Amino acid sequence: MLSMIWRTIRDRKLVIAIYIIVTLAFLLMYVAMFPSFASQQEQWDQMLKSMPPEMMKAFNLQDYSFAHLENFLSAELYSITWPLFLIILAISTAGAAIANEIEKGTIELLLSVPISRTKLFISRYLAGALTILVFVALTIYAAIPLAKIFNIEVQIRNYSSLALTAFLFGLAIFSIAMFLSAMFSERGKVYFISAGIIVLMYVANIVATLKEKYADLRYLSFFHYFDAVKILIHNELDKVGIWVFLGVIIIFALAGLIAFEKRDIAT
Amino acid sequence: MPTTIEIKNLKKHFGKVKAVDGIDISVERGEIFGFLGPNGAGKTTAIRCMMDFIRPTAGEIKILDKDAQADSEVLKSDISYLPGNVRLYDSWTGLDHVNFCESFGGKKSAARELAKQLDLDLKIKFHHLSSGNKQKLGIVLALMKEPKLLILDEPTLALDPLLQNITHHLLLESGEKGTTVFISSHNLSEVERICDRVGIIKAGKMVAVENIKNLKEKRMHTVTATFVDNFKLADFKVPGVDKIEEIDGTLIIKTKGEINPLLSELAKYQLKDLEISHATLEEIFLEFYGKR
Numbered sequence: 001m002l003s004m005i006w007r008t009i010r011d012r013k014l015v016i017a018i019y020i021i022v023t024l025a026f027l028l029m030y031v032a033m034f035p036s037f038a039s040q041q042e043q044w045d046q047m048l049k050s051m052p053p054e055m056m057k058a059f060n061l062q063d064y065s066f067a068h069l070e071n072f073l074s075a076e077l078y079s080i081t082w083p084l085f086l087i088i089l090a091i092s093t094a095g096a097a098i099a100n101e102i103e104k105g106t107i108e109l110l111l112s113v114p115i116s117r118t119k120l121f122i123s124r125y126l127a128g129a130l131t132i133l134v135f136v137a138l139t140i141y142a143a144i145p146l147a148k149i150f151n152i153e154v155q156i157r158n159y160s161s162l163a164l165t166a167f168l169f170g171l172a173i174f175s176i177a178m179f180l181s182a183m184f185s186e187r188g189k190v191y192f193i194s195a196g197i198i199v200l201m202y203v204a205n206i207v208a209t210l211k212e213k214y215a216d217l218r219y220l221s222f223f224h225y226f227d228a229v230k231i232l233i234h235n236e237l238d239k240v241g242i243w244v245f246l247g248v249i250i251i252f253a254l255a256g257l258i259a260f261e262k263r264d265i266a267t
Numbered sequence: 268m269p270t271t272i273e274i275k276n277l278k279k280h281f282g283k284v285k286a287v288d289g290i291d292i293s294v295e296r297g298e299i300f301g302f303l304g305p306n307g308a309g310k311t312t313a314i315r316c317m318m319d320f321i322r323p324t325a326g327e328i329k330i331l332d333k334d335a336q337a338d339s340e341v342l343k344s345d346i347s348y349l350p351g352n353v354r355l356y357d358s359w360t361g362l363d364h365v366n367f368c369e370s371f372g373g374k375k376s377a378a379r380e381l382a383k384q385l386d387l388d389l390k391i392k393f394h395h396l397s398s399g400n401k402q403k404l405g406i407v408l409a410l411m412k413e414p415k416l417l418i419l420d421e422p423t424l425a426l427d428p429l430l431q432n433i434t435h436h437l438l439l440e441s442g443e444k445g446t447t448v449f450i451s452s453h454n455l456s457e458v459e460r461i462c463d464r465v466g467i468i469k470a471g472k473m474v475a476v477e478n479i480k481n482l483k484e485k486r487m488h489t490v491t492a493t494f495v496d497n498f499k500l501a502d503f504k505v506p507g508v509d510k511i512e513e514i515d516g517t518l519i520i521k522t523k524g525e526i527n528p529l530l531s532e533l534a535k536y537q538l539k540d541l542e543i544s545h546a547t548l549e550e551i552f553l554e555f556y557g558k559r
Contacts, residue, residue, distance in 0.1 A: 108354065114341070264320070
């Protein structure tokens with residue numbers, strides 16, 4: 001099984017490296033930009049106050065400020081761009097894990113060697129989880145040494161809270177996509193349906209923020225539980241969110257395993 | 268004689284389509300068993316059930332006295348599988364594939380030896396290989412394990428006659444070493460050449476299980492001969508000749524079974540042209556198994 005995990009990661013090492021390098025480049029850019037914004041903090045804060053409050057609320061920018069690096073990074077990077085990279089990485093990793101193997105016919109090689117379907121699924125799942133863990137750890141904790149280079153103060157504990165929630169957020173998306181990958185024989189379907197679910201969650205969260213009567217919709221959205229602003233600025237861990245992510249991870253990972261065990265695999 | 272494969276009442280239905288509909292097969296240890304049938308007869312579906320890629324609707328498959336589904340993981344240490352259209356990882360070299368199979372019990376030294384025999388360069392990436400070389404790599408991966416059972420699904424489909432010969436030779440060699448070989452084909456002459464027994468499948472049902480001698484008696488040829496001089500039609504009414512037709516001085520003769528008596532008669536004449544073709548599997552099925 002270890003050999004299967006290692007080979008899965010080895011095959012995707014270039015893709016993983018590209019995602020990490022591009023995200024680190026964004027992080028470097030924002031950290032490098034921060035001192036110049038911070039020096040004009042008052043003017044920027046005044047400008048932000050003139051923005052429509054509903055819009056700022058909808059896009060979770062109420063705490064947008066240049067007072068601390070965490071305020072800046074949580075709004076500029078970890079609320080939209082960074083989750084987008086993580087979502088794409090999670091879905092593409094899951095799509096490649098099973099559905100792409102069936103689509104390309106290479107699954108026959110994997111099913112011909114002495115490894116059970118359960119072990120095959122678990123090894124692919126663990127390889128994906130490890131990929132997400134490496135991406136999350138590198139692209140969040142890298143902010144700390146980068147901030148030191150630019151003589152910026154950082155709240156180290158807050159980054160650990162963000163990394164934990166972000167890992168569970170990524171793993172929950174990966175688990176849903178893995179379930180779909182175990183169900184379908186074309187990776188296109190995995191990408192399309194997974195992306196559709198994420199877009200619906202994002203929209204549900206915005207609608208819930210804007211309209212009081214739809215407020216409960218937010219509980220259906222991962223974006224409600226992964227609030228980079230609350231975590232990185234205030235170090236507030238959403239315990240309910242963590243349980244929701246853990247529940248989704250367990251349910252969809254098991255459902256994917258059962259679906260893969262039971263299905264016919266014809267290439 | 269202990270059996271390697273024991274299939275009882277195997278059924279695989281896809282909705283209303285009965286791809287395999289109640290077949291029984293028994294293959295003895297060390298036997299080379301041909302699984303013959305036209306395209307769409309259910310050969311690949313039956314093989315996929317044996318390999319546990321797909322799950323039967325009903326029936327039982329025992330391989331090496333173990334259940335093909337429940338004991339799939341253990342069984343695959345002793346089984347090698349080769350499809351007709353080998354699909355492997357484009358970005359991997361042959362050696363990467365060999366290393367991968369080695370980590371699951373394959374023997375690298377055997378792979379290198381086979382690659383040498385097949386004149387295959389293992390350093391080339393899979394997507395740079397020609398279709399013939401891709402199939403060669405599939406053969407290397409299947410045989411490097413030195414399995415107890417080789418399951419091959421139309422393995423020579425993409426190969427030229429020379430490579431087909433080499434593959435047949437390797438399969439016969441495996442058979443001599445005690446490996447049981449289960450080979451599906453729609454090529455009658457291939458099956459005749461290497462198999463001990465043949466199971467014939469048509470529309471998802473087993474039509475017959477024949478030993479190879481019986482099958483050879485069912486060979487059909489069409490002989491087209493154009494003569495330099497006059498000929499006597501009666502000379503060609505010899506054993507094995509089924510039907511004779513004359514068109515503008517050319518004889519079209521249909522034979523069943525032994526062809527040599529006819530060839531002996533033809534050799535007595537000066538010929539302008541001679542063409543001998545095998546009957547297609549469909550024609551043979553229609554002739555011998557059509558009414559079953």
